[in-house]
Amino acid sequence: MSEINDARSTAGQWQLAWIKFRQNRVALVSGVILALMYLMTVFSGFLAPYGPDHRFARRAYVPPQGLHLFASDGLHLPFAYGLSQRVDDTGRTLFDHDPNIRHTLQLFARGDTHSFLGFETDLHVFGIEPTAEDGLFLLGTDRQGRDLLSRILYGARISLTIGLIGVTISVILGAVLGVTSGYFGGWVDELVQRTVEMLRAFPQIPLWMALSAAIPPDVDQITSYFMITLILSLLGWTSLARIVRGKVLSLRSEEFVMAAQLMGASHKRVIFRHLIPGVLGEIIVVATIAVPTMILAESALSFLNLGIRPPMTSWGVLLQEGRNLTTLYFHQWLLLPALFIVITVLSFNFLGDAFRDAADPYTE
Amino acid sequence: MLTYIVRRLLRLIPTLVVISIMTFIIIQLPPGDFFDSLQAQLAESESRADQQAFDALRRQYHLDEPLWKQYLFWIGGCVQGDFGYSFEWRRPVADLIGERLGLTFVMSLGSLVFMWVVAIPIGIYSARNRLSWSDYSLTFVAFIGLCIPNFVIALIAMYASVFWFGGSAGGLFSQEYKYAAWSLPKVWDLLGHLWVPVVVIGAAGTATMMRLMRTSMLDVLDRAYITTARAKGLAERWVIYKYAVRVAINPMISIMGMQIPQLVSGSIIVAIVLGLPTTGPLFYRALETQDMYLAGTFLMLLAILLLLGNLLADILLALVDPRIRLE
Amino acid sequence: MTATPRDTVLEIEDLKVEFGTLEGVVQVLRGVDLTVRRGEAVGLVGESGSGKSVTAMSVLRLLREPPARLSGSIKFHGTAAGTPVDLATVDPGSEKMQQIRGNDIAMIFQEPMSSLSPVFTIGHQVAEVIWLHQDKSRQQAHAEAEEILQRVGIPEPARAAKQYPHNLSGGQLQRVMIAMALACEPTLVIADEPTTALDVTIQAQIMDLLQELRETMDLAVLLITHDLAVVAGFCERVNVMYMGRVVEEGSVLDIFQRPSHPYTQGLLHSIPRPGQQHKERFAAIRGTVPDPRQVPQGCAFGPRCDQFEANLCDRAGPVEAVQLGAGHHARCYRTDKVTHGG
Numbered sequence A: 001m002s003e004i005n006d007a008r009s010t011a012g013q014w015q016l017a018w019i020k021f022r023q024n025r026v027a028l029v030s031g032v033i034l035a036l037m038y039l040m041t042v043f044s045g046f047l048a049p050y051g052p053d054h055r056f057a058r059r060a061y062v063p064p065q066g067l068h069l070f071a072s073d074g075l076h077l078p079f080a081y082g083l084s085q086r087v088d089d090t091g092r093t094l095f096d097h098d099p100n101i102r103h104t105l106q107l108f109a110r111g112d113t114h115s116f117l118g119f120e121t122d123l124h125v126f127g128i129e130p131t132a133e134d135g136l137f138l139l140g141t142d143r144q145g146r147d148l149l150s151r152i153l154y155g156a157r158i159s160l161t162i163g164l165i166g167v168t169i170s171v172i173l174g175a176v177l178g179v180t181s182g183y184f185g186g187w188v189d190e191l192v193q194r195t196v197e198m199l200r201a202f203p204q205i206p207l208w209m210a211l212s213a214a215i216p217p218d219v220d221q222i223t224s225y226f227m228i229t230l231i232l233s234l235l236g237w238t239s240l241a242r243i244v245r246g247k248v249l250s251l252r253s254e255e256f257v258m259a260a261q262l263m264g265a266s267h268k269r270v271i272f273r274h275l276i277p278g279v280l281g282e283i284i285v286v287a288t289i290a291v292p293t294m295i296l297a298e299s300a301l302s303f304l305n306l307g308i309r310p311p312m313t314s315w316g317v318l319l320q321e322g323r324n325l326t327t328l329y330f331h332q333w334l335l336l337p338a339l340f341i342v343i344t345v346l347s348f349n350f351l352g353d354a355f356r357d358a359a360d361p362y363t364e
Numbered sequence B: 001m002l003t004y005i006v007r008r009l010l011r012l013i014p015t016l017v018v019i020s021i022m023t024f025i026i027i028q029l030p031p032g033d034f035f036d037s038l039q040a041q042l043a044e045s046e047s048r049a050d051q052q053a054f055d056a057l058r059r060q061y062h063l064d065e066p067l068w069k070q071y072l073f074w075i076g077g078c079v080q081g082d083f084g085y086s087f088e089w090r091r092p093v094a095d096l097i098g099e100r101l102g103l104t105f106v107m108s109l110g111s112l113v114f115m116w117v118v119a120i121p122i123g124i125y126s127a128r129n130r131l132s133w134s135d136y137s138l139t140f141v142a143f144i145g146l147c148i149p150n151f152v153i154a155l156i157a158m159y160a161s162v163f164w165f166g167g168s169a170g171g172l173f174s175q176e177y178k179y180a181a182w183s184l185p186k187v188w189d190l191l192g193h194l195w196v197p198v199v200v201i202g203a204a205g206t207a208t209m210m211r212l213m214r215t216s217m218l219d220v221l222d223r224a225y226i227t228t229a230r231a232k233g234l235a236e237r238w239v240i241y242k243y244a245v246r247v248a249i250n251p252m253i254s255i256m257g258m259q260i261p262q263l264v265s266g267s268i269i270v271a272i273v274l275g276l277p278t279t280g281p282l283f284y285r286a287l288e289t290q291d292m293y294l295a296g297t298f299l300m301l302l303a304i305l306l307l308l309g310n311l312l313a314d315i316l317l318a319l320v321d322p323r324i325r326l327e
Numbered sequence C: 001m002t003a004t005p006r007d008t009v010l011e012i013e014d015l016k017v018e019f020g021t022l023e024g025v026v027q028v029l030r031g032v033d034l035t036v037r038r039g040e041a042v043g044l045v046g047e048s049g050s051g052k053s054v055t056a057m058s059v060l061r062l063l064r065e066p067p068a069r070l071s072g073s074i075k076f077h078g079t080a081a082g083t084p085v086d087l088a089t090v091d092p093g094s095e096k097m098q099q100i101r102g103n104d105i106a107m108i109f110q111e112p113m114s115s116l117s118p119v120f121t122i123g124h125q126v127a128e129v130i131w132l133h134q135d136k137s138r139q140q141a142h143a144e145a146e147e148i149l150q151r152v153g154i155p156e157p158a159r160a161a162k163q164y165p166h167n168l169s170g171g172q173l174q175r176v177m178i179a180m181a182l183a184c185e186p187t188l189v190i191a192d193e194p195t196t197a198l199d200v201t202i203q204a205q206i207m208d209l210l211q212e213l214r215e216t217m218d219l220a221v222l223l224i225t226h227d228l229a230v231v232a233g234f235c236e237r238v239n240v241m242y243m244g245r246v247v248e249e250g251s252v253l254d255i256f257q258r259p260s261h262p263y264t265q266g267l268l269h270s271i272p273r274p275g276q277q278h279k280e281r282f283a284a285i286r287g288t289v290p291d292p293r294q295v296p297q298g299c300a301f302g303p304r305c306d307q308f309e310a311n312l313c314d315r316a317g318p319v320e321a322v323q324l325g326a327g328h329h330a331r332c333y334r335t336d337k338v339t340h341g342g
Helices: A002-010 A013-022 A025-042 A148-184 A186-200 A204-213 A221-252 A255-262 A267-303 A315-322 A325-330 A332-359 B002-028 B034-044 B051-060 B067-079 B093-128 B133-147 B150-163 B184-221 B224-231 B236-248 B250-274 B279-289 B292-320 C052-059 C095-100 C122-133 C138-151 C157-161 C170-182 C200-217 C228-234 C252-257 C262-269
Strands: A068-071 A074-087 A093-104 A106-116 A119-127 C008-021 C024-037 C041-045 C068-076 C105-108 C188-192 C220-225 C237-242 C245-251 C322-325 C328-330
Touching (some): A148 A186, A148 A221, A148 A332, A204 A221, A204 B002, A204 B250, A267 A332, B002 B067, B093 B250, B133 B184, C024 C220, C052 C068, C122 C170, C138 C157, C220 C228, C245 C252
Antiparallel strands (some): A074 A093
């Protein structure tokens, strides 16, 4: 036990934080989940059985189809049943398993072409023989007969990256302005402070809604993606700037800064070598908590038709399908994208909490 | 105290001016105006779009004037209580917002009460039983509440209300009471419908407050004056409620001022999903159609509410904590 | 001097307290014996970590149990009924305990600035203890509170009663704490480092006040402190604690003029004296207080002791008390070396 104490007493600030972080098992699991999620977005083309716009005629609103191992004639490799339609007395279309048609699951199947790092390929991790009518609908299909799992995987690209990019912009803006404002003081500080105050005078959601509504409808999807990201990070940087400024102000009066300045260090050196490492911990914590806020905001805006435009898709866009109560009643699986949102946001929150605990050396 | 309030209110005025300018700019950002989109709609349905008629309307509402003039027209009116005209509804903005504002506030206040009634006792309980199974599960539930998007909660709540409890889908009133005069049965009907939006809107705030109260209690329970209270012979119940909660609740009270504007803003999306006759869906529609005075006025009102909420928070804290001196 | 045997008010016998931590059970008190007689001023001295505060808190069962666990006995003879009570066996949350706290045994704490609630007035907090234990109305309790504030030397008590703790200075707040403690005329007052957080001049005032009140009210006082000067000026008898045990006990004269345990001797020698030569180093006790999770076998002070003898001082088992004189004993194996003055 004394060995641990020895290691602790000689460890640097970052090592201490790492040791503490490692002890938080929930955070570690969250970190792994998030890593897998982001990996998923890179390889979504391969993981998704189909492209996001592959419509299956006459396969609208198919419930999630599992894979089966047993059929009437014994054990098989995992397969999906073919489907036959019928209409019930209320006019609804229902789907039954057709026991005569079986599609075996294939690994490294060929399917829709997608691009990866500039290359075109039609390789997928798993899938079934391409057929005209049936498909592998592990999570069901939507109103236009598109496989929900594939759309969720492609939607992940937008939902997960908007958060990261938005927060990166916020962090850069917030850190730069916060440090400048706190370090130099004077009119620079006043200007930044007033701007922050003005931006914060508006409640977030209505402001986001109003700004998103301002995006011209004829703008292409890539540009609108970036504009949405910009809008979301516009309010985010203010809280970071305030925190950074506060930390800089308290650090600035500490003796080690005075010592550095007395030794003739330039402003740039003081800022980069001394102040920024001091605030880095806080920035990481705030940034980690800010990402889920952005993800939730994007999903809300997209749900309201103010965010991502088709044919681009995000988890928020996918949830639009559930807006009609009748639709939702009959096709509950359309809410599945929400599960992904929750898992992502939960993981980020656990991670952020763990970072905060690790950075504070006084809590046991 | 009164002089402090007056001083703060006076200091708000320049901020208000800037906010009104910013709001106006934001509202003007979308290209074109209401009549452009109306023209486009009419063109789609192949009705006659009389250019002259539209130009006349534009002149009537000063839409052909330079922006700064438009702003002055609008702000001049605002000061006198005339917040402009809604092109879509063809009524003064003040009337439109006014008739929905009451319900919006009732809903937000209801959420506030819900949040406090649920979160405070749970926070106290969590702190007293820290690190127990119930504490962990309550924290987990709180986390989940924070992580589900509120429109999803709204969808699920609506689903539950209709298919599990036999309520009606959305809206704040049943069909027969919708346009009826106010009466006791109507109030009862409202309450029956109100619980769904109140719970949904309050969900995220409740979760945050639960954790805040827990943290605050844990901090206070470690203080020396709690030990002194015990050493005096006070029963544990009194120690917790008279000494611990009384101090731990102060941070909560100070955020109460901010909670009201936050609830009003947070209710917008929920109101849209649930189809409630409050200001939220009005704002949303105004954004879609570029009904700019309606959208702008509402946005500005929200900002003002936020500023007032800030002031209220400071005043409340000074009232409950004798250590705070208002300068 | 003839020692008239006075009634025993508090008798702590073999008090053991352990704490359950994430890394295991830690023994904080390893068998404390301590007595206080009626009207007596007893001191409990030791360094930080010796367990003196834990001992004080244990009497009124103010420790959080669990993780703390008590064993042993704490016999109190000072209730109004006169029947002895073993406080170690009473349920800390019971009404019985609540009746004793603040009423028969009162406590004064170290940091007066944070020991009073910031949201209630001084008058309210003092009146509360009166109103809690005595059958009096609120107005009566308030009036009495003002009286006792006057008695402890608070100027303009009526005005002070309406003020909040943050309006008063540390010294005044400690007077308020004393007022609160004495409001119900307890038999025993436990003062846990009452002057440590105060200026030296205020310290003297507070100790004078305690002395005067003790005499007029026939109070027994158990004074916990690390400051030997305060002990010398106030206490009649002294207990010296090290690592959860009382290692020497005697009259204040015994301890200061005839310290017998090497630890006590070390403590007294380490006090800097005026006139000490500048070149002489401070006589500190060598080594540091060991981790309570790794107590040395045998005598806990052994590794730091100049009189340490292998196979004697480190043999297993608790060190028994050796009688050195009337009412003076020490726990040490080196009785041959442990003569008066060492």
